[in-house]
Amino acid sequence: MNNNNLPTAGLEPLTRRGFLRAATLTGMALTAGCASLGGRRTPNGEAVYAHLSEEEARVLTRLTEILLPTEQFGLPSSTGEVPTVANINDMAGDMAPQTRDLMAMVLWIFERRPMASFRFSRFTRLDDEEALRYVRAMQSGTFFERGLMTTLHTAVCVNYWRDSRTWPGLDYHGPVTGIWGVRRLGNAPMPTA
């Protein structure tokens, strides 16, 4: 990939400290519980996110569409069938307040960061092609741009692929002990002296 063709040049640097704090979210991306896969919905079917602001939900939804254009590939939709953003919402609900604030900061920056390079547009207003270029630019950008992008990439992708409905599309078998009827052995016998 030729970095010169990508719009990294105009991306203003984050402060290192702020970025490092934000990057703790990379790990937090792994924290959503499986019990929460359902998400919550209003009676008319709209998703309600108790722990994400409207803007955050919009950014995450758009990023999910960009990172995971699943329907073209015959996979369960990343924004419909698999509640990727609802899973991230649940994760946010479990976060320590300080970490939650950091996630807000990462999303705020991510949304506004393309403004310098993409005709003053926010991330959510970029068309598909531009949004993908922006994501790729971040991925091959400076070390903190890479870290920031990795944080969000991990949050979105883990919360999609952890859903067992995505596994048949990968020919991944998932749990097998039950299917195979593998017997439990119980505790190991104590060694004799």
Added chain:
Amino acid sequence: MRAINIPRDGLPVTTARDMARDDSISGRFTLKTEVVVIGSGAGGSMVAWELARAGRQVLVVEAGPYHPSSAFTEHLGDTMTEIYREQAAQLNATADVLFPEGACVGGSTVIGACVMQQPPDSVLRRWSGELGLKNLAPDVIKPLFEEVGREQYVHLNDAHEINTTAHKVIQGCERMGFSWKPVSRNVRQCALTGHCLAGCPSDRKMSALVTHLPWAVGHGARVMADTEVTRVLIRNGRAYGVEAVVRDPRTRQKVADLRIDAEVVVAAGGAIQTPLLLQRSEIPDVSGQLGKNLAVQPFVQVLARFREELHGFRGALVGVEIDEFIETDGYMFFSALAEPEQLMIQGNQGAGPDHINFMKSYKHLAGLNAFAVDEGRGEVKWKGSHTDGRKVISWNPSRSEFEKLKHGAALASRVFFAAGAEEIYLPSFQRLSAPSVFDLDARLDEITYGVRGMYSLRINSFSSHGTCRMGVDRYQAVTNARGEVYDVKGLFVADASLLPEPMASAPHWTVQTLAKQVAQGIHARGQELFLKG
């Protein structure tokens, strides 16, 4: 004669829920025991068994929850949420190196990959000769290693335990002329599910959940879960117990404060938590080494895509190792490919169609983990007050550690190319892959050290050690050769913290062997350490 009743299945464990229901337990209570063992993982479970069977009254306190094998779902996401420390999000201070640990009854042994290795004799000779730790001389420690090996059902993988991922590694090694061998594992009748990192629901993995803990319980030891020791109590240079907090694992609400009076305290919380606990307890640290010398055995995973379908996630998780470089360069390589979530953690950076295509190629992927021995310069530090402070794990690769890891990734890539890989995905924060061996060096050159090696290679560590190293010089080490903390009688360490130097072998077997030795040493000094002799 005492009756020995080993539970056939599961463990009797006192949990926060039990305590909340018990009217006799108020917000603050005290227990008495001869030995309190802090942590129920590889080291703690061994000490509990050894001392309980020697007739001592043993209480094991574990910060994490009790998750019986029957409750495992073989779903890595669930498991991380429930029994990995901080839900698998324990990171270094710069938030780019992951330090997963088990935080549950059984500790990291519950989620381990089952690889069992002994350090080579040359290492043991160095420790006993140059470092003066005579207790680690091969002729002294080897019989203990063998005993632990039998307890753990350690065996060399049979042919059926070598899956397609591992076969690709074998093919590559044969072409490159690298020495390889089947891995030794602690599994009884492995069911080849490939879900080791998510816990073994059929009790085949010889984790502490099904070995040393039930055996200890059979000999009368008690186990408490959801109970985190916050401080070791010390008076006049003698440990006399611990303070702990019991919390509901789901709500994190405090159920009770607990004090345990004990004649011997054994810290076995693992190489990250034990030094933090001892720092919070303000133990005298004459050597200034407490929490220092953190060695992490950093590793990166190289993924390779092959033309044919491998379904490399099926079968035993770890099949073979490349042993060509262990003694010469400290490199270990293990074949392994886990669940889809793991691919995110290990480092696919594709976006849009690239990402989906990468995931769609899952059944064509093989993984090879490249471990390097590090320099042991990391540090674990508790900052702030003992109640409100926080931990800081400092470890970033030095330039030479970074180069080593990069070289490890290069070797792993070459092995896969030699086996016919069509593309290699490099473990970097950038999105980097190489379509052929001829492109590899140029791609690797794009991974630069940058600022302290941060956000450069995607590094994991499963095997921290060395933060309370044992040594014969009180000014250089935290514990003596018996694992007793210098200047605190009755306080022992029996976990991965004890390892005297960075080592290039998977640590589980060594940790348990050292813990056995420490426990036997405590038993031998019964007259001196226990009131009733």
